[in-house]
Structures are given as C-alpha cells and as structure tokens.
Amino acid sequence: MSFWKSLNNFGKAVFLVLLCIFIIFLTQVHADQVLRRSLDFVTTPILKVTSVASEYVLGTGKFLGGIGKISDENRLLKAQVAALELQDVTLEEFKLENQQLRDQLGLQQKQNFKLKTARVIGSEPVGNLKVLTINAGMQQGIAVKMPVVVSQGLLVGYVQEVYDTSARVMLLLDTSVEMPARIQQSRADGIVKGQPLGQGLSMSLIPQDATVERGNTVITSGLGSTMPPGLLIGYVQAVNKDTNQIFQTADILPAVDFGRLETVMVITNFNPSL
Amino acid sequence: MWWLLVITFLLSSLQLTLVPFVFVSGTMIDLVLVFVMSWAMLKKGSSALWLAFLAGLVLNQYSALHMGFLPLFYVVIAYLATLVSSDMIDNNWLLAVVLGFTLSGLFELLVLLSFWFGGHNLFTLDYLSQIVLVRVLLNTTFMLLLFPVLRALNSNLNQRHKALLP
Structure with a gap:
C-alpha cells in the first residue's frame, strides 16, 4: 500500500x-x-x-412505446392465428403421410436433438464482433463448437469458449465464421459468411450452373461435420450472377433476429469434428 | 474503495446487458469509456486508473478481444485524460468534449488494431465511416450530457467535504 x-x-x-x-x-x-x-x-x-x-x-x-399499436397488432395476430390453425392441420396430414412413407422405405427418423436452454446475459462490449455470452457453461454440459439454435432449428452460431457457468457464442453474422450451406430447393452447396458491417449474410462459392432464386431457403449442408445438416440459416434476398466468374454469390436474409436474442438452445448431443 | 467496485460492476453490467439492445448494428455508446474519461478529467487521482483497469478486465471477459487488451486501452485513455489540468476544463468545459472526441477516436483505433492483430480485418472505409465514426460521435454526445452532471456532482461533494473539515 x-x-x-x-x-x-x-x-x-x-x-x-x-x-x-x-x-x-x-x-x-x-x-x-x-x-x-x-x-x-x-x-x-x-x-x-x-x-x-x-x-x-x-x-x-x-x-x-407500443400502446397505440396494440389493437391493430391484436387484429393482425388473430388473422395470423386463423391462418396458422389451417396450416397446422395440413402439416399434421403431411406428417402422417411422411411417417407412412418412411415406414414403407425403412428410413430412420431424423436425429432428435438434445437441447440445453440458456439465457443471453451479455453482448460484445467493444468493436463490432458478433459475440454473445450465455448463462450455461461446463457445469451444464456445454462444450466448445456445439451448435447454438433457436426454435429447435434456426441456426444462431456455435460455442466458441466455455467457462464453468457461462459460455461465449460466436454468431453466424461474424465475418470470421464460414458455414458450409445448401440451397434447399436446388441442393446447390456454398459457404455462408457474415458481411463486414454486420448487416446480414452472404453465400459464396455457389456453382454457376445452379438455379438460385429470391426467396429460396438456405440450410446447413453438414459438410465437414462442423454442424448438423438441415438447420435453417436464412432466405435468399438477391442473387449476384456474373457469367465471367466461376461461382455466383447471393445475399442472405438471416432467419434469426440477432438483435433481439434473449433465450437460445445449445445442441448438446452433436459431436462436431474439431 | 468499495464504491469503486460498485461503479465498476454497475457500468460493466449496463455496457454488457443494456447498451447492446438499445443501440443497433454495433454503433453503440461506450458507457465505460465515457465515464472513465469524465472521471479522469475531474478527479485526477488514481481512482480513475483503477476504475479503467477493473472495468476493462470485467468487459474483456465477455469480449472476443485478447485478454488484457481492454484494461490496457482504458488505462492509457484514463491516464491521458488526467493530463489535462482541471483549471482548463473549469474555464471551458467544451474542451473536455473535444478531448473526449479525440480520446474516444484513439480508443476505437486501438481496438481496431488489436482486432486486426487477432485476424479480424475491419479496416475498411465503410467500417470506419459507418461504425467507428458514428460510435465516436455517440460517445462525444453522451459525454456532453454526462460531463456537466459529474462536474456539478463533484464540486458539490467537494464543498460538503470542505465544510466538514475542522
């Protein structure tokens, strides 16, 4: 002293x-x-x-701030509920049909994920890196490279570092993350990467002959075994095709609202290749 | 020194949990930096340096930056802020805001450099103009609001302290 x-x-x-x-x-x-x-x-x-x-x-x-909009929002939500109820019935039909066809073909059910729910307790304090801290760590069975999702299938990112009671999650939006992805409709593979200003995602290395259209769904391909296949990444917003280039690129609108993440889920039964 | 720890945890917690959700696209204020700069200009003593070190250490735990860089940058900025004489600020408090702008810019450049060394190349014109400059301006604006309040609080506390002395 x-x-x-x-x-x-x-x-x-x-x-x-x-x-x-x-x-x-x-x-x-x-x-x-x-x-x-x-x-x-x-x-x-x-x-x-x-x-x-x-x-x-x-x-x-x-x-x-939203008190004035509540009645309008209520009316809109009621209409959406009615539409979703109808959709739910149709989906139930598809599910049964899918199950019957799977039984006939002898296919195994898609892997069920074991999920650990965690709260977001902090964000990157400086710079523009896309990092979150969650309130689950080693003691809760979290390990490095585990996939982090919301709603059972919307990809958020992966666990970058783990401590006893917390873990750091690197978001898909960060420029350092490169995710093997696939256009669901055309099955074309590519790499999804965050854009420098954190304003979305872009998909590169899509073969020139692949058909890519606005609104197409982008999912994880599972190539390299770093992520399970079939997790939703986002939707194609614009396609940049130049015939002089070997590959085409696409701007992707993320399926997750990264600015408002409060609760996420970590897939704990997937072993990524490190 | 218990109050220093309280301020450290309060500021760091707000920076980590509230600020990122109020501001969007990375253009958020640095509550800790603004407070450290204002505190260092007003108090001069080692409390500002400790505040910078401790708050930097806490924030670094939740940042992708290499451990140790954030307290280092905050301490450097706090020390530079203590170099300005309090008489100069008392005569013209806008000087504190100009200094806030300069030091905030320096801090952002140091952070960018350390990210660059860590393999994140963020040195693009778009990033500098749309993220860094906006953040520096936000910090300066916030300092415009915070500095007069802290200055009034500081002089009030000093007067009370003097009145209590025999």
Missing part, C-alpha cells in the same frame, strides 16, 4: 500498464484460465441479475 502511495500518477499508470501486459502474456501462453474462471465466478451471477433487470426495463419501454 505504501508502495502504491509513493507513486505519482505516471508511476501508477505504468504499474497498471505492466500488469495488463503481464495478463496479455499469460493469455499468450494459455495460462489465463485461473483469472478467467475467477472473473466468471464473480461476474456471471451479477450479469444474470442485471440482464433480467435490463430485459424488464427494455420490455417496459417497448410496451409503453
């Missing part, structure tokens, strides 16, 4: 800078786990509380 008091402001700043450089060095030699675990132990419970409080504040603000 007397050492600290004997330093002037410059000395104190130099001391803290050296401490930071020491932490950077620890991270470089992968010896920062004790520090990270301690921080996780102290900060995650606080973040769990503040994320609930923040959600309440945001929800109240949204509610107060």
Whole structure:
C-alpha cells in the first residue's frame, strides 16, 4: 500500500500498464484460465441479475412505446392465428403421410436433438464482433463448437469458449465464421459468411450452373461435420450472377433476429469434428 | 474503495446487458469509456486508473478481444485524460468534449488494431465511416450530457467535504 502511495500518477499508470501486459502474456501462453474462471465466478451471477433487470426495463419501454399499436397488432395476430390453425392441420396430414412413407422405405427418423436452454446475459462490449455470452457453461454440459439454435432449428452460431457457468457464442453474422450451406430447393452447396458491417449474410462459392432464386431457403449442408445438416440459416434476398466468374454469390436474409436474442438452445448431443 | 467496485460492476453490467439492445448494428455508446474519461478529467487521482483497469478486465471477459487488451486501452485513455489540468476544463468545459472526441477516436483505433492483430480485418472505409465514426460521435454526445452532471456532482461533494473539515 505504501508502495502504491509513493507513486505519482505516471508511476501508477505504468504499474497498471505492466500488469495488463503481464495478463496479455499469460493469455499468450494459455495460462489465463485461473483469472478467467475467477472473473466468471464473480461476474456471471451479477450479469444474470442485471440482464433480467435490463430485459424488464427494455420490455417496459417497448410496451409503453407500443400502446397505440396494440389493437391493430391484436387484429393482425388473430388473422395470423386463423391462418396458422389451417396450416397446422395440413402439416399434421403431411406428417402422417411422411411417417407412412418412411415406414414403407425403412428410413430412420431424423436425429432428435438434445437441447440445453440458456439465457443471453451479455453482448460484445467493444468493436463490432458478433459475440454473445450465455448463462450455461461446463457445469451444464456445454462444450466448445456445439451448435447454438433457436426454435429447435434456426441456426444462431456455435460455442466458441466455455467457462464453468457461462459460455461465449460466436454468431453466424461474424465475418470470421464460414458455414458450409445448401440451397434447399436446388441442393446447390456454398459457404455462408457474415458481411463486414454486420448487416446480414452472404453465400459464396455457389456453382454457376445452379438455379438460385429470391426467396429460396438456405440450410446447413453438414459438410465437414462442423454442424448438423438441415438447420435453417436464412432466405435468399438477391442473387449476384456474373457469367465471367466461376461461382455466383447471393445475399442472405438471416432467419434469426440477432438483435433481439434473449433465450437460445445449445445442441448438446452433436459431436462436431474439431 | 468499495464504491469503486460498485461503479465498476454497475457500468460493466449496463455496457454488457443494456447498451447492446438499445443501440443497433454495433454503433453503440461506450458507457465505460465515457465515464472513465469524465472521471479522469475531474478527479485526477488514481481512482480513475483503477476504475479503467477493473472495468476493462470485467468487459474483456465477455469480449472476443485478447485478454488484457481492454484494461490496457482504458488505462492509457484514463491516464491521458488526467493530463489535462482541471483549471482548463473549469474555464471551458467544451474542451473536455473535444478531448473526449479525440480520446474516444484513439480508443476505437486501438481496438481496431488489436482486432486486426487477432485476424479480424475491419479496416475498411465503410467500417470506419459507418461504425467507428458514428460510435465516436455517440460517445462525444453522451459525454456532453454526462460531463456537466459529474462536474456539478463533484464540486458539490467537494464543498460538503470542505465544510466538514475542522
């Protein structure tokens, strides 16, 4: 303590800078786990509380701002419910028919995912990287590279780092993520990547002869075994075809609203190839 | 020093849980940076440096940045902010806002550089103009609101402290 008091402001700043450089060095030699675990132990419970409080504040603000629109929205929702009920009946028919055909062909049912639900408790504080923190970690069976989804099949991203009670999720929107994908209608394969300003996704390396149209569905292809096949990524918004190029590209509208993620699910029974 | 820890956790929590959902497309204010800069300009002492270090450490835990970079950047910015004499700011508090703009820009460049070293190339004209510049302007605007409040609070507390002295 007397050492600290004997330093002037410059000395104190130099001391803290050296401490930071020491932490950077620890991270470089992968010896920062004790520090990270301690921080996780102290900060995650606080973040769990503040994320609930923040959600309440945001929800109240949204509610107060939308009071005037409630009756219009109610009418619209009633119409949507009626349409969905009709759709539900049709889907039930398809399901039964599908089951019968599968039985006849002897095909196995698609793998059922084991899901672990987690709350989003934090977002990347600086820069524009697309990273989220969830309140489930090693203790809840979460491991690195596990796929993260919403609504059982809409791809959000994958687990990048795991701590005892929290995990960091790299979103599909980030420019560093490259996801093997497939156009559902034409079965053409390509690679989906985040756009630099975080304003959507783009799909590249689509063969020039493949038919790609606006509104087509983009799903994970499962190539490379990094992700299970068939998870929904988004919809084709625009196709960029240049006959001089070997491949065509497409702008993809993500199926997930990444700006409003509150709860996600981690697929815990899929073993990705690392 | 308990109040320093309270402020650290309060600011970091708000930065992590509330701010990203209020602002869109990455153009969000840096609550911690604005507070650290304002605090450093007003208080001068080591409390601003500790606040910068601790808040940076907490935020770094939830960031994709290499561990240690964020506290380093916040400490550097806090130290630079303490170099400005309080008399200069008392005479013209707009100077604090100009300094806020400059230091905020420096901080963003340091973050960009560290992302670049980490393999994320974000040095594009679009990114600089649509994300970084907007964020610096937002930080400066927020500082315009926060700095006078903190300054008034600081002088009020100083007067009370003096009145209590024998």
